[in-house]
Amino acid sequence: MLLEKINQLGESHGHLRRGTGMVSGVVALTLALLCFLGVLAFHFPQYLTTPQLRKSYDVQTLRSVMYWAMVIAGSTALLNVVFGRVRWLSFAAFTLVALTLALGGHKVPVNDFPDHTPYIGLDWFILDLLGSTLIFIFIEKLFPLRRQQPVFRAEWQCDLHHFIVNHMVVGFILLATNLLVHQLFGWAVKDGVQAWVQDLPFPVALFLIVLVADLVQYWTHRAYHEVPALWRLHAVHHSVKSMDWLAGSRQHILELVLTRTLVLAPIFVLGFSKEVIDTYIVIVGFQAVFNHANVDVRLGPLGYLLVTPNFHHWHHSQDQEALDRNYAAHFAFLDHLFGTAVKADRKWPRDYGVLGDYVPVGFWKQLKFPFTWKG
Known part of the structure; x- marks a missing residue:
């Protein structure tokens, strides 16, 4: 009972x-x-x-x-x-x-x-779940975008399954990405370039690592939308219909490995210091969760420079003016520079998810989806 x-x-x-x-x-x-x-x-x-x-x-x-x-x-x-x-x-x-x-x-x-x-990364799962719930549920209740959206909204179980699995297999992800980065990009390492990067002042090096990573993230993300074979993977992430701190966890594990490999490649080749990389990881971890959160946060003119929840919510929208737009993860000016920023007369999108709603709900169904979809 x-x-x-x-x-x-x-x-x-x-x-x-x-x-x-x-x-x-x-x-x-x-x-x-x-x-x-x-x-x-x-x-x-x-x-x-x-x-x-x-x-x-x-x-x-x-x-x-x-x-x-x-x-x-x-x-x-x-x-x-x-x-x-x-x-x-x-x-x-x-x-x-x-x-x-x-x-x-x-x-x-x-x-x-x-x-x-x-x-398996049980400690990473415990610490991240505890920290994320304490921080982001509090922020969502303090600055809610959709006040009526409950903490346990529809399909939260699916996203929690993604959260659990992607954290538990962190060892596999780290091993796979490190192996791919060293195998594919080891030839590009130049000691002189790495020495120059490591001599940069910390604020300059931090700006550079975020910029380089986001440039790779932008074009990788754009490819996920424009290359049909890659969209099969990325559609899983876009299938979430309610935005909150847990929504960003819905991500196919193959996409996770591929994206991390491509983003880590220039970081490895350029040889940033451990302190700079650790700070970058904190920034990535916060933005990845915060920009999916159910929070009404906009930064005015700074919104043209930095990616905010408002900017990224548009990327997840089904609204026609938002399709295949707002690819950047950190610097919004990249989308303005490359002509892919959303232009809308409303502050926030109406609906989220994949247009046509053809991605099944459930972790295992979504794991198989890229290989079984007939679209």
Whole structure:
């Protein structure tokens, strides 16, 4: 009965009724689930954590985050049980917290372990999901574009599946892109050019890396729209009908590998410093989510320079004046320069998705779509 109710909740969409304990219950269950996954990552770091991330984060900070997440999830679930609100949901959250504690909770020791093992990016999934929900749902509620759009809008399950899979197979993606970049573009590396790039002042180097990456992104993105074989992949991303922080996760894994390879190629060839690349990754990560978000944010004249949610929402529109427009990921002036910027008499588009709505809903169906579509 409990699993059936949780399954029904996972398959539903719409607003959560306030005052019933549903909102706090879902928050408690989500935190409890992330804590449970976190304790598994502590037990099996060699298989469940990303080597690149291990070197970046502080384990003690993660232990503190897990501790407080368990406290919030457990106390919220307990209060809901005491006040008789959605007890089945609260019981599920409390059970997960108890399992996490039984497995050692935030105190699980992490001893030495082999570094070169096959892995899935469970830590990357946990941190990104927790950070994204805390930051972007808050921003969407603070500056909403479509006020009536719920957090759990239609088809959110499909986009969450894309989010999970694309994060879990981060090892495969990194391995594939690094291999392709080195194999295809290793010949272009010039020590003198790399030395010159690494001597640039940090702000100049940061501007250059974003500009170079966005130029590649622009023409790659344009090719996805203009080359039929590539559109088969990219149509999956465009099939989302509601824009929010999760919408950008809907992306075919082959497109993800191909785009990352092409964008990383000039970064590899030019030899930017680690500090510049790390800052660029932060910028990319934020813009990729923020520009899909359900937020009413425009920058006035700066909107001609930088890509904003308003600019990118038009790219996802079915409206006739928006088809095959607004390709840039960072600098909007590229579309104005190349003549592909949207010209519309309205501030925001009406409808989103693929014109004709021919892309199926569901992760596995969308994974197969480019190879089965008869269009």
